[in-house]
Amino acid sequence: MLILGIESSCDDTGAAVVEDGSVVLSSVVSSQDSIHAKYGGVVPELASRRHIESIIPVVEEALSSSGAALKDIGGIAVTQGPGLVGSLLIGLTFAKSVSYTMKIPFTGVNHIEAHPFAAFLKIRGEEKEAPGFPAVAMIVSGGHTTLLLLKDHTSYEIIGSTLDDAAGEAFDKVAKLIGLGYPGGSAIDRVAKDGNAEAVSFTRPLISKGSLDFSFSGLKTAVLNFVRSKGELRPEDVPDLAASFQEAVVDALVTKALWALDKTGAKDLIVAGGVACNSRLRTKAASMAAKKGARLFIPPPRYCSDNGAVVAALGYHQLKKGIVGSIDMNALPTWEGF
Ligand code: KG4
Ligand code: ZN
Numbered sequence: 629m630l631i632l633g634i635e636s637s638c639d640d641t642g643a644a645v646v647e648d649g650s651v652v653l654s655s656v657v658s659s660q661d662s663i664h665a666k667y668g669g670v671v672p673e674l675a676s677r678r679h680i681e682s683i684i685p686v687v688e689e690a691l692s693s694s695g696a697a698l699k700d701i702g703g704i705a706v707t708q709g710p711g712l713v714g715s716l717l718i719g720l721t722f723a724k725s726v727s728y729t730m731k732i733p734f735t736g737v738n739h740i741e742a743h744p745f746a747a748f749l750k751i752r753g754e755e756k757e758a759p760g761f762p763a764v765a766m767i768v769s770g771g772h773t774t775l776l777l778l779k780d781h782t783s784y785e786i787i788g789s790t791l792d793d794a795a796g797e798a799f800d801k802v803a804k805l806i807g808l809g810y811p812g813g814s815a816i817d818r819v820a821k822d823g824n825a826e827a828v829s830f831t832r833p834l835i836s837k838g839s840l841d842f843s844f845s846g847l848k849t850a851v852l853n854f855v856r857s858k859g860e861l862r863p864e865d866v867p868d869l870a871a872s873f874q875e876a877v878v879d880a881l882v883t884k885a886l887w888a889l890d891k892t893g894a895k896d897l898i899v900a901g902g903v904a905c906n907s908r909l910r911t912k913a914a915s916m917a918a919k920k921g922a923r924l925f926i927p928p929p930r931y932c933s934d935n936g937a938v939v940a941a942l943g944y945h946q947l948k949k950g951i952v953g954s955i956d957m958n959a960l961p962t963w964e965g966f
Contacts, residue, residue: 632701638715649944704726704727705944706736710738727953740769746932766885766898781945790842806866824867824872827871842881902934
């Protein structure tokens with residue numbers, strides 16, 4: 629069954645065609661980074677206006693590059709939340725309109741829950757192991773830092789989340805503070821490659837032994853205090869500071885993910901969300917998981933950040949279970965528990 633996935637929760641417009649919840653026939657993402665960069669963050673009103681302009685061309689491109697026509701689509705999966713309400717409404721209204729006029733069933737997806745489905749995606753004919761259940765999923769994005777225990781494709785338990793800032797938010801705020809601009813995560817990652825991660829010793833934000841919750845605002849304040857104590861940050865100090873901050877975040881993330889495996893007895897770990905593009909997180913998670921004998925699934929960067937393919941993959945399993953949306957479905961900017 630071919631699913632058309634649509635994602636518009638924040639500032640990226642994504643559409644994809646995915647077969648049977650795993651085979652990606654196409655995935656198109658139109659990024660708005662250049663629009664928001666000069667404001668140092670996503671401006672909700674500008675984001676929704678851009679979604680309106682992009683949604684039709686992005687869906688048309690996803691369909692044409694998949695080789696499928698709208699009549700071949702068996703179901704539509706669309707992000708229902710959480711996210712910016714104006715942005716969500718564009719994708720949801722579009723999906724409902726196509727569903728209604730073409731008589732294709734649609735399902736509303738929690739896009740945070742969809743992120744781990746990146747680990748199930750492959751191209752046609754690719755031999756690739758898929759995660760088994762139960763699995764721990766760590767979702768690290770601009771708005772969320774969440775640990776889920778996945779019991780099967782559509783049932784999960786939230787076992788940890790952030791008490792304050794999300795990991796990506798901390799990357800973005802610290803990047804701004806040290807003059808690296810927006811979006812900050814990828815800039816810190818790049819600059820940190822030339823830095824010494826041991827140059828500044830930041831306390832690891834672990835909360836308490838065994839806790840699966842996260843907290844990054846103290847670390848952000850520690851960076852702010854360090855910058856203030858220096859008076860003025862010299863350009864040559866930036867790589868060391870970026871690397872030291874990044875190491876503290878990555879340490880906390882990997883430690884908690886491994887604690888989650890211990891606590892749940894799961895053997896498979898999925899790491900997804902925009903921060904999962906981080907090169908240091910990718911290497912450290914790989915080496916720590918190998919030491920533990922756990923299987924790590926950390927998808928290619930294009931499927932870690934927001935995209936329609938993960939929405940299609942989860943939507944496939946929802947539709948198979950009969951979870952179908954109705955025309956009066958509303959967007960959920962906040963989603964209970966997330
Ligand atoms: O999942 P995502 O694309 O959007 C949502 O927030 O849902 O995640 C975006 C976040 C941003 O905070 C961005 O700075 C962060 O992911 N990010 C990174 C990297 N690439 C993107 N953080 C650290 N290192 C990266 N390479
Ligand atoms: Zn996301």
